[in-house]
Amino acid sequence: MAEPLLSVRGLRTHFETPEGTIRAVDDLDFDVFEGRTLGVVGESGCGKSVAARSVLGIVEKPGRVVGGRILLRTHAGDTLDLAALPQDSAAYRAIRGPEIALVFQEPMASFSQYYTIGNQITEAIRLHLRLSRSAARARAIELLDMVGVPQPSRRIDEYPFQLSGGLRQRVMIAMALACDPRILIADEPTTALDVTTQAQILDLLRELQAKRGLAIILITHDMGVIAEMAHDVAVMYLGRAVETGPVADIFAAPAHPYTRALLRSIPTVLAKPRTHLPTIAGSIPMPSARPAGCAFSPRCSEVLGDVCRQTEPPAIGEGARSVRCFLHGGAP
Amino acid sequence: MITFVVRRLLLAIVTTWLISVLSFAIIQLPPGDFVDTYIAQMAASGSSVSAQAAEAMRKMYGLDRPFYVQYGKWVGRIVHGDFGESMEWRRPVLEVIGDRLWLTVLLAFAALIITWGLALPIGIYSAVRQYSIGDYLFTLVGFVGIAVPNFLLALVLMYFSFRWFGASVGGLFSAKYSLLPWSWGKVWDLMKHLPLPAVVLALGGTAQLVRIMRANLLDELRRPYVVTARAKGLTETRVVLKYPVRAALNPFASNIAYLFPFLVSGSVIISIVLGLPTVGPLLVEALISQDMFLAGSIVLLLGVLTVIGTFISDLVLMWVDPRLRQGMG
Numbered sequence: 001m002a003e004p005l006l007s008v009r010g011l012r013t014h015f016e017t018p019e020g021t022i023r024a025v026d027d028l029d030f031d032v033f034e035g036r037t038l039g040v041v042g043e044s045g046c047g048k049s050v051a052a053r054s055v056l057g058i059v060e061k062p063g064r065v066v067g068g069r070i071l072l073r074t075h076a077g078d079t080l081d082l083a084a085l086p087q088d089s090a091a092y093r094a095i096r097g098p099e100i101a102l103v104f105q106e107p108m109a110s111f112s113q114y115y116t117i118g119n120q121i122t123e124a125i126r127l128h129l130r131l132s133r134s135a136a137r138a139r140a141i142e143l144l145d146m147v148g149v150p151q152p153s154r155r156i157d158e159y160p161f162q163l164s165g166g167l168r169q170r171v172m173i174a175m176a177l178a179c180d181p182r183i184l185i186a187d188e189p190t191t192a193l194d195v196t197t198q199a200q201i202l203d204l205l206r207e208l209q210a211k212r213g214l215a216i217i218l219i220t221h222d223m224g225v226i227a228e229m230a231h232d233v234a235v236m237y238l239g240r241a242v243e244t245g246p247v248a249d250i251f252a253a254p255a256h257p258y259t260r261a262l263l264r265s266i267p268t269v270l271a272k273p274r275t276h277l278p279t280i281a282g283s284i285p286m287p288s289a290r291p292a293g294c295a296f297s298p299r300c301s302e303v304l305g306d307v308c309r310q311t312e313p314p315a316i317g318e319g320a321r322s323v324r325c326f327l328h329g330g331a332p
Numbered sequence: 333m334i335t336f337v338v339r340r341l342l343l344a345i346v347t348t349w350l351i352s353v354l355s356f357a358i359i360q361l362p363p364g365d366f367v368d369t370y371i372a373q374m375a376a377s378g379s380s381v382s383a384q385a386a387e388a389m390r391k392m393y394g395l396d397r398p399f400y401v402q403y404g405k406w407v408g409r410i411v412h413g414d415f416g417e418s419m420e421w422r423r424p425v426l427e428v429i430g431d432r433l434w435l436t437v438l439l440a441f442a443a444l445i446i447t448w449g450l451a452l453p454i455g456i457y458s459a460v461r462q463y464s465i466g467d468y469l470f471t472l473v474g475f476v477g478i479a480v481p482n483f484l485l486a487l488v489l490m491y492f493s494f495r496w497f498g499a500s501v502g503g504l505f506s507a508k509y510s511l512l513p514w515s516w517g518k519v520w521d522l523m524k525h526l527p528l529p530a531v532v533l534a535l536g537g538t539a540q541l542v543r544i545m546r547a548n549l550l551d552e553l554r555r556p557y558v559v560t561a562r563a564k565g566l567t568e569t570r571v572v573l574k575y576p577v578r579a580a581l582n583p584f585a586s587n588i589a590y591l592f593p594f595l596v597s598g599s600v601i602i603s604i605v606l607g608l609p610t611v612g613p614l615l616v617e618a619l620i621s622q623d624m625f626l627a628g629s630i631v632l633l634l635g636v637l638t639v640i641g642t643f644i645s646d647l648v649l650m651w652v653d654p655r656l657r658q659g660m661g
Contacts, residue, residue, distance in 0.1 A: 053559070058562040093566070096562070097564050104556065112578070113579075114578050114652075114653075124564040124566075127566065
């Protein structure tokens with residue numbers, strides 16, 4: 001396979017709180033390739049969103065990237081370690097927008113209600129591409145047209161609250177693509193939308209990917225969305241990837257008990273009526289009270305014994321596939 | 333948008349009418365009427381008024397007619413600029429109030445500017461650098477500012493400026509100018525005297541607004557649109573000033589109306605302490621001496637000014653909030 005556009009190794013993002021250190025992201029590895037979608041999946045609170053923000057360098061205090069490397073191949077062709085850049089440096093700001101962009105959950109809350117969408121889109125264009133006011137506006141109209149906003153030259157002067165949820169998310173995508181990024185991080189982009197709109201937005205993302213060779217990091221807790229959209233999958237549990245691999249392999253033969261549990265909990269039309277959907281026992285522990293050994297061991301139905309509760313399983317696997325579980329070897 | 337303005341305008345007119353009724357009720361409230369007071373005054377000074385003359389006076393002033401007719405006459409006279417006569421000063425009410433009304437407005441306006449000029453940057457700083465030493469310092473000063481009565485502050489400032497500069501800080505004019513007619517020299521003299529009372533008047537409100545701004549901004553800073561703005565690669569300063577500060581400003585616009593009456597009533601004690609020629613002390617005196625035409629007129633004028641302030645603040649609010657402008661409010 002080609003060299004990845006973005007390669008994250010051993011990423012650690014910790015939050016120093018008076019109650020102790022919260023290790024939101026702890027030793028996370030993943031790769032993102034041009035024209036492919038990496039699905040990052042996991043329950044709420046597993047560190048998906050923090051991982052996305054760490055890549056963009058917009059982790060909020062008291063959070064801080066404390067370790068690991070975020071290697072980005074830029075437009076210019078050189079490789080930068082973003083983890084080594086100060087978050088508020090001009091060099092990092094030049095990455096946000098032109099190299100990596102973000103689309104996230106609630107399109108209503110993600111726009112300011114005090115400025116027109118045109119104002120919010122052109123702002124980034126003028127900042128990074130140094131275009132004149134009118135050229136930036138023309139480009140914004142073009143972008144709105146591209147993402148399927150009807151009557152873009154009229155809509156550009158409207159405020160976010162005047163648009164429907166689906167349109168707002170399209171505008172959000174247009175805004176993210178304003179400076180031609182090669183990597184798009186979509187953090188639960190369809191969670192707040194109804195099912196029909198959700199399908200339309202996912203179609204749009206796929207179409208844009210095909211046209212522009214966009215690399216997409218799709219963060220979701222919805223295995224159905226992963227099945228539909230992703231090429232590769234990283235299953236996250238308590239701040240680390242417990243299993244990674246091509247989507248077909250993972251769905252066909254999930255290796256980690258956590259992945260299996262997630263797959264079992266997808267509702268299907270083929271299920272027997274009036275039966276309960278299987279759930280995962282227990283709930284996700286606080287990241288400040290991470291269990292010793294394998295973090296999933298207290299909830300795991302296939303736990304091997306003390307080895308799981310005392311030793312952290314290493315990543316095992318060949319090629320693109322890797323899993324952190326003693327069921328597959330690696331036990332000391 | 334036009335519906336909004338029209339609705340607010342109608343509301344303002346209704347409010348003004350209610351204020352006028354209230355003011356007139358204040359004038360009518362004491363037992364007896366103007367003629368009784370007049371007779372009593374005459375008796376006190378040794379002369380007397382015949383029952384016939386009193387009756388004629390009552391007819392002349394329409395005091396024998398029902399309340400609403402008297403009210404109508406009163407309003408009719410006011411429309412022509414005649415607010416009646418102050419019993420204590422024996423001069424037309426307008427003449428007694430004179431420049432005081434405008435000086436009151438000027439003082440309140442200066443205090444408002446100072447309040448905003450201090451509260452906005454301090455509030456922004458305190459929110460962005462939450463729990464920093466500077467934040468704690470401003471919080472401390474702010475709470476002291478809220479707790480200390482402003483007349484005490486006025487006294488302290490007067491004491492120090494007299495000790496250190498040997499200057500008397502009372503009043504809004506130097507002795508030289510206070511009785512002279514308006515001139516550029518007098519305006520300049522006013523400008524030199526204005527800051528101290530304006531600052532004294534502004535501080536309590538400033539401390540409160542700092543707290544409000546800090547709390548609003550802390551809320552706004554956690555919103556997703558701030559993350560969006562950061563993800564665009566804007567500098568942190570620009571992110572904060574363009575997005576969350578803008579959103580946190582809304583309550584400030586609706587604050588204009590609330591501040592004006594607060595500043596006017598707040599200025600009464602300060603005006604007495606600092607000897608300022610505003611309407612505050614005049615109103616207090618009028619109430620004490622039952623000079624009802626004067627008191628009622630002052631209440632009416634202040635009420636109308638407040639209504640105008642509210643209307644302006646509605647317009648400002650509409651200007652800053654696109655949701656109202658687009659008729660979504």
